[in-house]
Amino acid sequence: MSPELSPTPRSTVRKSARARTDRADLHAVLDAGLVAHLGVVVDGAPLVLPTTYGRVGDTVYVHASTGAPSLRAAAGHRVCLTVTLLDGLVYARSVFHHSANYRSAVLHAEARPVTDPQEKLAALRALVEHVTPGSWEHARGPSAKELAATAVLAIDTSEASVKVRQGPPVDDDADVEAGTAWAGVLPVTQSWGEPQPCALLPVEAAVPAHVRDRG
Amino acid sequence: MSPELSPTPRSTVRKSARARTDRADLHAVLDAGLVAHLGVVVDGAPLVLPTTYGRVGDTVYVHASTGAPSLRAAAGHRVCLTVTLLDGLVYARSVFHHSANYRSAVLHAEARPVTDPQEKLAALRALVEHVTPGSWEHARGPSAKELAATAVLAIDTSEASVKVRQGPPVDDDADVEAGTAWAGVLPVTQSWGEPQPCALLPVEAAVPAHVRDRG
Numbered sequence: 001m002s003p004e005l006s007p008t009p010r011s012t013v014r015k016s017a018r019a020r021t022d023r024a025d026l027h028a029v030l031d032a033g034l035v036a037h038l039g040v041v042v043d044g045a046p047l048v049l050p051t052t053y054g055r056v057g058d059t060v061y062v063h064a065s066t067g068a069p070s071l072r073a074a075a076g077h078r079v080c081l082t083v084t085l086l087d088g089l090v091y092a093r094s095v096f097h098h099s100a101n102y103r104s105a106v107l108h109a110e111a112r113p114v115t116d117p118q119e120k121l122a123a124l125r126a127l128v129e130h131v132t133p134g135s136w137e138h139a140r141g142p143s144a145k146e147l148a149a150t151a152v153l154a155i156d157t158s159e160a161s162v163k164v165r166q167g168p169p170v171d172d173d174a175d176v177e178a179g180t181a182w183a184g185v186l187p188v189t190q191s192w193g194e195p196q197p198c199a200l201l202p203v204e205a206a207v208p209a210h211v212r213d214r215g
Numbered sequence: 216m217s218p219e220l221s222p223t224p225r226s227t228v229r230k231s232a233r234a235r236t237d238r239a240d241l242h243a244v245l246d247a248g249l250v251a252h253l254g255v256v257v258d259g260a261p262l263v264l265p266t267t268y269g270r271v272g273d274t275v276y277v278h279a280s281t282g283a284p285s286l287r288a289a290a291g292h293r294v295c296l297t298v299t300l301l302d303g304l305v306y307a308r309s310v311f312h313h314s315a316n317y318r319s320a321v322l323h324a325e326a327r328p329v330t331d332p333q334e335k336l337a338a339l340r341a342l343v344e345h346v347t348p349g350s351w352e353h354a355r356g357p358s359a360k361e362l363a364a365t366a367v368l369a370i371d372t373s374e375a376s377v378k379v380r381q382g383p384p385v386d387d388d389a390d391v392e393a394g395t396a397w398a399g400v401l402p403v404t405q406s407w408g409e410p411q412p413c414a415l416l417p418v419e420a421a422v423p424a425h426v427r428d429r430g
Contacts, residue, residue, distance in 0.1 A: 010257075014283065034403075035301050035315070037252035039261035042225075045293040046254035046261050050319050068229065078260035086250050088408075091426060095343045095354045096361040100250070104265050128310045132401075139396045140309040150311070168413040176415050181354045182423045183413040186347075188249075193303075193402030198383040200391050201398060208397045211306060 010108050011161040020162040023058075029105040029162055030055050033083035034131060038062060040073040040111075047073065053081070054126030060107060060155045061114070061123035071151050074111045081107040081155050086188050092169035093181040101166050101185060108159040114152040123152045134210025225323050226376040235377040238273075244320040244377055245270050248298035249346060253277060255288040255326075262288065268296070269341030275322060275370045276329070276338035286366050289326040296322040296370050301403050307384035308396040316381050316400060323374040329367040338367045349425025 005011070005021050013019035020026070036053045039046055049070050053062045060081060064071040088101035114120045121142075128136045142150070169183045192214055195207045220226070220236050228234035235241070251268045254261055264285050268277045275296060279286040303316035329335045336357075343351045357365070384398050391398075407429055410422045 010260075010262075034304075035299055035317075037254075037263050037297055037299070039252075039254040039263035039295070041256055041259065041261050044256065045225075045323065046256050046263075046295040047225075047323075048252050048254035048261075048263050048295045048297040048321065050297065050299040050317065052315060080254070080261040080263045082252055082263040082265065084250055084252070084265040088411075089249075089347055091347055091350060091354070093354055094357070094361070095339070095350055096357050096365070098343060098347055098350060098354070100267060100346070102250075102265065106263065108260065108262075124310070128313060131315070132304055132306055132313055135306060135310055135313060139307060139313070140311075140390055140393075142309070142311050146309070146311040168411070168415075171413075171415075175355055178355075179417055179420075182420060182426065183416060184422070184426070185411040186426055186429065187408030187411065188405060189408050190403060190405050193404050196303075196383070196400040196402065198386075198398040198400075200383075200386075202394055205394075205397055207399070211397065211399070211401055214401065 005160055005162065007161065008159050011106065011159050013161050013163050018163045018165050020164055025162045026105050026157060026160050027055070029085065029103045030060060030083055032085055036062070036081050036083045038074065039080040040070060040077065042073045052127060052131045054123065054130040056122060056126045058157045060157060061127055061152055062155065063124060063127055063150055063152045066149055066151045071153065074153055075113045077111060079109060079111045079155060087166065088185040088187045090169045090185055091183055093171045093175035093183045097169050097171050099165065099169065103164045106161045107155055107157055109156045111153040111155055114154050120147065120152050123154070124150065133214065138208060138210060220375055220377065222376065223374050226321065226374050228376050228378050233378045233380050235379055240377045241320050241372060241375050242270070244300065244318045245275060245298055247300055251277070251296050251298045253289065254295040255285060255292065257288045267342060267346045269338065269345040271337060271341045273372045275372060276342055276367055277370065278339060278342055278365055278367045281364055281366045286368065289368055290328045292326060294324060294326045294370060302381065303400040303402045305384045305400055306398055308386045308390035308398045312384050312386050314380065314384065318379045321376045322370055322372055324371045326368040326370055329369050335362065335367050338369070339365065348429065353423060353425060
């Protein structure tokens, strides 16, 4: 796949200063996020649900119970998968120019049900390792019954847009000169808290390194 | 409006143990979030875009430039607005039972363009005060030209669902007894960084309390 994103009318970013056109930027946003919002159309109306995901090359995978109605609405149909990372709140000198610093990726694709057992296993591994790195080796792997109860959808990243806003507010000159209001950025950061061991663990169970030292 | 959410087929939560049915729970999730994902249907396909929002009573407001195509696709049409708060990653003894702790709210409504000047101003105030509390009084208010360039949509919260997952992993008994894997929750927290003043501010400008002491 080309290292550059080739915008279609659907994936063209309006404010071009915020658009990123490298596939590497797309991968960076997808890899930094934990939760995506998956949009499907049900009876002509949009439905947007949060989901975790994983990436293998140019494909994003999501999963759900085989009984999930949203999954049935997505399989074989057009979907939109969006990942947004909020980096800061932008305080401007006017309320009009208030903004947010963020990175977002928007994928447009037909969701392909994954039926090949090898691809399905690789997709689930990518998903688990994206959300909880180290868990695929540490925890018990999926049984045949568990695999049968899990549906996986593949979402191709060919048609995608990436937007990034960063930096200070962009105010009108008159407001800057007036100097009556503060302006700047309040960064938003996400961090891990102290691991909370399950009460059913043996008392001597230590928090393993892949959880304790998660970056 | 009733203090209880009345699920429609669309807003019925499948895993009922995770469903919340109080309007107060809906408001709590909406008030705790900063970014929503708005789903619209464009040419039969879903489009999901991140946006900030504000709430006044039982109405959520979003805004955009009057020139934004996504806004034109939403105005007067069915939309889905989803707010998700990630609270933790759930490490289970099997990869199958890995999960996430989260709170989410999903609204289904027809997006109503706000044309009344008073409602529009109140909506923008709610939006600014939700994302950047204190800014409406501190910064310059919107000019007539800025108001004309801003479109506001109202999204009613009547048809809504709220889901909450919290607590430890739910593992199979055999995996708990085997005791071969760690299990627990890694909390995810969002916090503010140090305010970054705009370089064009007078050097003596102090960070105001509504930014410095933001809770």
